[in-house]
Amino acid sequence: MTDTNDDPEATIDPDEDSDTSAELGSTDDQPSPDLDDVVLDNLDTGTGEASDEASRGLFDDLLEGEPIFENKEVLRPSYTPHKLPHREEQINNMATILVTALRGDTPSNILIYGKTGTGKTASAKFVSEELETTSQKYEVPCEVEYINCEVTDTQYRVLAQLANKFINKNVDVIDERIAELEDLQARAREDTSELDDSDYDSLAALEDAIDDLEADKEEFEEVPMTGWPTDRVYSSFFDAVDYHERVVVIMLDEIDKLVEKSGDDTLYNLSRMNSELENSRVSIMGISNDLKFTDFLDPRVKSSLGEEEIVFPPYDANQLRDILQARADVAFKGNALTDDVIPLCAAFAAQEHGDARRALDLLRTAGELAERDQIDNVEEDHVRQAQEKIELDRVVEVVRTLPTQSKIVLFAIILLEKNGVHNINTGEVFNIYKNLCAEIDADVLTQRRVTDLISELDMLGIVNAVVVSKGRYGRTKEISLSVPTEETEAVLLSDSRLGDIDDVQPFVQARFDN
Numbered sequence: 001m002t003d004t005n006d007d008p009e010a011t012i013d014p015d016e017d018s019d020t021s022a023e024l025g026s027t028d029d030q031p032s033p034d035l036d037d038v039v040l041d042n043l044d045t046g047t048g049e050a051s052d053e054a055s056r057g058l059f060d061d062l063l064e065g066e067p068i069f070e071n072k073e074v075l076r077p078s079y080t081p082h083k084l085p086h087r088e089e090q091i092n093n094m095a096t097i098l099v100t101a102l103r104g105d106t107p108s109n110i111l112i113y114g115k116t117g118t119g120k121t122a123s124a125k126f127v128s129e130e131l132e133t134t135s136q137k138y139e140v141p142c143e144v145e146y147i148n149c150e151v152t153d154t155q156y157r158v159l160a161q162l163a164n165k166f167i168n169k170n171v172d173v174i175d176e177r178i179a180e181l182e183d184l185q186a187r188a189r190e191d192t193s194e195l196d197d198s199d200y201d202s203l204a205a206l207e208d209a210i211d212d213l214e215a216d217k218e219e220f221e222e223v224p225m226t227g228w229p230t231d232r233v234y235s236s237f238f239d240a241v242d243y244h245e246r247v248v249v250i251m252l253d254e255i256d257k258l259v260e261k262s263g264d265d266t267l268y269n270l271s272r273m274n275s276e277l278e279n280s281r282v283s284i285m286g287i288s289n290d291l292k293f294t295d296f297l298d299p300r301v302k303s304s305l306g307e308e309e310i311v312f313p314p315y316d317a318n319q320l321r322d323i324l325q326a327r328a329d330v331a332f333k334g335n336a337l338t339d340d341v342i343p344l345c346a347a348f349a350a351q352e353h354g355d356a357r358r359a360l361d362l363l364r365t366a367g368e369l370a371e372r373d374q375i376d377n378v379e380e381d382h383v384r385q386a387q388e389k390i391e392l393d394r395v396v397e398v399v400r401t402l403p404t405q406s407k408i409v410l411f412a413i414i415l416l417e418k419n420g421v422h423n424i425n426t427g428e429v430f431n432i433y434k435n436l437c438a439e440i441d442a443d444v445l446t447q448r449r450v451t452d453l454i455s456e457l458d459m460l461g462i463v464n465a466v467v468v469s470k471g472r473y474g475r476t477k478e479i480s481l482s483v484p485t486e487e488t489e490a491v492l493l494s495d496s497r498l499g500d501i502d503d504v505q506p507f508v509q510a511r512f513d514n
């Protein structure tokens, strides 16, 4: 850490100042000018430089430390890398299917599967960008539209978003065309031979063409985000896509969320479009974490959508190392990472089902922790701290979004643990739970339902509930917390209903009540 207080004068303790002035002030035989000098000097130091030092220290200390990062953005999820190590096979498969579009034919629909963080979106976006660039190079009209179905999750919204994208593109194309024709018109007015090489044999024909384009433009009405009947939205989209010849690839990321929220109507409509389109062709690229979502699809949609399937397997620790190394080379300064950092991030993330997003988060967080410590290197310990921090953030998020009833059950378990109760059983939890509900005026669920909520908390990894046999007393669950008590309690108390409880001791005493 850089110490900005090099000047010993600047660190005068204000208490010392007042002592000094009081002492001097009490000495009557001291000439007054000296006294004034001393007091004013000290006061100046206190109100001027010292406060400057204080405000400078806040940011300057942080800024003066040699930054560890060269380009932190590269580690953020929003960054799309141009190289995707260990995804060559999947990228080539996608390209082999989509190259059909560059020949003007309809590519097969593609379904991409794989667990979270396996590079599905990054690879699909990479291929799409390449496809669009190549289509421009060869002047073959081919466009890719990306929709995140977690955000756009109803048929209406998907169709409206697509319709508006194509309407805007059509309007741009029309404007460009009108500008070209008006230019020709101006030249032809000077000299009609300008029309010889054009599709128009007279100025009147040219004018009609411009009027037609203006009329087309008028017809494209933006679809509002709510309010129209769905079939009107569909036909707007249909007309907009079919306005001119092109191959369109519609990328539906998190497609399972769309099906879960609003069934398979959208996919049914999109997959049957090609039989009716006259000028254009549509192909669908669906991306999903959930391998089972096609079980819920209409068999026709299922077979049409899954014409080609590409699986993204989880990364192993070695592959994650390569991915991290490639990013770290750009993200960090020269020797900022000690040797153990990347292997450890890769090992932790490999345990988390081979998730590259998690690996990158770990590396970035470890770097930020080292930066906060103001040291020049990221060390193994920063990665361990980062792992704990990310895990805690996850717990906080899960607990914060629990339904109130689950929060009350969890609070009961926390109160028991905090009072030194081990091997907590369901009956004890239920007794405290009942009293807490009464206190905050919440409905009291049955003990059976509370047992279910405890199992859900177990599945979320918040508590650990094991069934133990008590011999002739039957079987019971022994419950313990799997998350840090203090932090979890703080999150629960930030809920306005639970936060109202002032004194929790009486509830703990109630644990043996019936």
Ligand SMILES: Nc1ncnc2c1ncn2[C@@H]1O[C@H](COP(=O)(O)OP(=O)(O)OP(=O)(O)O)[C@@H](O)[C@H]1O
Pocket (backbone or CB within 6 Å): 076, 077, 078, 079, 080, 081, 083, 084, 085, 086, 087, 114, 115, 116, 117, 118, 119, 120, 121, 122, 123, 288, 289, 323, 356, 357, 360
């Ligand atoms: N092979 C790779 N090389 C470089 N970076 C990668 C690679 N695979 C994934 N990533 C990075 O990991 C992060 C997650 O990747 P991506 O969003 O593509 O995963 P996903 O499989 O689509 O996950 P989800 O299903 O959760 O959306 C991104 O920041 C991406 O850049």
